Amino acid sequence: MLVSLNWLREFVPYEGDIQVLGDKLTMLGLELDGITDPFEPVKDIVVGFVAEREPHPESDHLSVCTVDVGGPEALTIVCGAPNVAKGQKVPVALVGTTMPDGMKIKKAKLRGVKSMGMICSERELGFSEDHEGIWVLDDALKVGDKLVDALNLERVVFDFDITPNRADCLSILGFARETALAFDLPLTLPKLNLNEGGGNAAEEVRIVIDDPELCPAYHARIIKGVTTRKAPDWMRFKLLALGQRPISNIVDVTNFIMFELGQPLHSFDLDLIEKATIRVAPATDGMKFTTLDNVERALTANDLLIWDGVKPVALAGVMGGLNSEMGKASTNVLLEAAVFRPGTIRKTARRLSLPSEASYRFERGVDQIMTRFAQDRAAQLIAETSGGTVLSGVASAEPRPWRDRTHGYRHKRCMALLGLDLEPAFAKKVFELEGCAVNDADPDNWSVNSPSHRLDLEREVDLYEEVGRVYGLDRIPAVLPKVSKSLEAEAGIPVYHFIRRVKEWGRGVGLNEAINYSFTGSDDLDRLHLPEEGRVFIANPLSEEQNVMRTELAPGLLNTLKNNLAQGNNHIRLFEVAKRFVRDETSETETREQNRLGLLLYGPRHAAEWPWPHGDVDYLDLKGHVEHLLCDALKLEAPVFTVAEEEHPYLEPCVRVAVSGEAIGFMGRVREEMADYYHARKDVWLADFNLDGLREMVAAHRIDFRPLPVFPPSRRDVTVIGPVTLHADAIRETILSAGVDILESVELVAEFVPQGQDAERNLSFRLTYRSPDKTLKDKQVDKEHKKILDALEKNLPIRF
Known part of the structure; x- marks a missing residue:
């Protein structure tokens, strides 16, 4: 989300450091990606004054202009624009300037006449697609000033990452609310000065909603007698700062309101709406619809459409239809402001690979209460920029009006979960600054009404998060939790x-x-x-x-x-x-x-x-x-x-x-x-x-503990000669079964097969004797060792 600093200041009087603002909003959960200057490519363009204009002696379409750019001497510039004239204020690119398209202005000679710069059009500066002539500036601008300063263009734009749950921050107003909350500043909404006259919109068009689940509210205003033309500079410059290409006054107003207040709007040519009806209803499987980008799209029954009395005219919440588009000759506007089911818009936009600024907001949820205010402000701006008249009243259908959401809040539990010890007054101030209505008659369980723009406040725990967020999650001390476990709890192996x-x-x-x-x-x-x-x-x-x-x-x-x-x-x-x-x-x-x-x-x-x-x-x-x-x-x-x-x-x-x-x-x-x-x-x-x-x-193991041996061992080696078919394990088992108590272990240490004796082999075993009570004497060990040798000779076909 791009946020213009100057536009933000129209809502909240923040005059501090821009990095401090970005850091503070980041700690509130709105991560700052970067800060840019949107008009950096035109920073070297200056305001010039055409003092003289004469025809080029060698060309019938070029002009030789003497241009004052505030320096000691006027510049001679050859210009090919048909509308250049003496006495104009114009944007000038001096020699050495790099244009937005990467071209570098150099000294040139055009048909024998030196040219020391370039007089620019809006298109060459990236302000619009207008290339019919040079850009004639306001006479009030001062010669020699940088164009960005003379026009008071935005020089600071923040780029924030918005999490999907914070739909309220997809507008300048949303960031103004967060800035006011962070710095305890007053918030000022735009003043509404809507003048209505003649007729009644509710009598001119009928609104029908087939399924309230898919469209809780739909409002339509009518503006008649409009003229489609270029939007005023102040509006175009704001949109340009946010990376939006100006199109016309009607379209630019709807985009302006979307970025300012977060409510997507759409303008239909009223004269193309048949049977004076707007109907919100799903598409049918397999039907085709051509959107504003002149692409025919195959729809399903899961897609939501805006219909007139005969045909579909828009893909709800995503893009308008080509068959109801506002054109240069359009004179009457039907202005739509609606609330759609987020999941429906999301699925349609993803399936058709048709993301838009409007669908991005609709699929996260819009403020249903703000919808009417946004529509009225847009109608006012359309009337002011087009010379049209706003008809009285609104054609509306709102089968599911907004219902306030009330949540309980227990301050002691909040503090226990956050690991903090804050006064209840802090939490109450946070909620009120966010637009919540707080009833703290019961000090142990408040009643908090969350505002319509905070769709993410759904549960009590969400209120806890707001308290921690505003206090500063980075300020919460890290404390290891106390863990108490009994021996019984440790039974078994995890x-x-x-x-x-x-x-x-x-x-x-x-x-x-x-x-x-x-x-x-x-x-x-x-x-x-x-x-x-x-x-x-x-x-x-x-x-x-x-x-x-x-x-x-x-x-x-x-x-x-x-x-x-x-x-x-x-x-x-x-x-x-x-x-x-x-x-x-x-x-x-x-x-x-x-x-x-x-x-x-x-x-x-x-x-x-x-x-x-x-x-x-x-x-x-x-x-x-x-x-x-x-x-x-x-x-x-x-x-x-x-x-x-x-x-x-x-x-x-x-x-x-x-x-x-x-x-x-x-x-x-x-x-x-x-x-x-x-x-x-x-x-x-x-x-x-x-x-x-x-x-x-x-x-299931039972762990046995045995004392370490105290007395030294006594070892004897014995080599057994027997057939190769006799397993070493059989010899070992015979040794162990001889009944010698002081025998501690038996290990096979070597095997030898004499050359030419394939039928026999020699197996060497090491026997370890040890007594737990005393040091063994050789005589005692020899006696027990002989008992083992006798058992081997008696039970196995072996010799020594």
């Missing part, structure tokens, strides 16, 4: 903490975290033979490739694999912690969500070949990661791995994983034909686990 723990494990073992979209494509799920049952489809997908919520993590991980292979990365170690989504009619959201952990391994076992041995990852690598997670990281019981009997959709083989008899996931190798689609030329190993189930298991 989901976030558990997920963070799993992610730290993944990064710690050298895996890279993958983050994929929660939605995928039906084709991806079909490719992995995942069932259609339970899929949650997206109502408005970004694309057909992302039209369903993922039911498993595999599609995302495999697409990540595909992308990495395409970039030349063949050593891939991935994990992903994410949710899967399955339709569940019994759920409140009709969707059941579950946290899952996905693992994917692919490529060589080691990232670098030397000095590591060759070889690709296999099942044991994946199994090792799973065991490390469950046993070492989460401290769960050793998992049980079972080959699935039933066929898995995308894994072959598929291994089911259970902990304490409860299934918690599955793992295996991706089917070759599926892996081939993702450009994999080696085995792809994938695992998927239920994190919610694992979290419940971890939360």
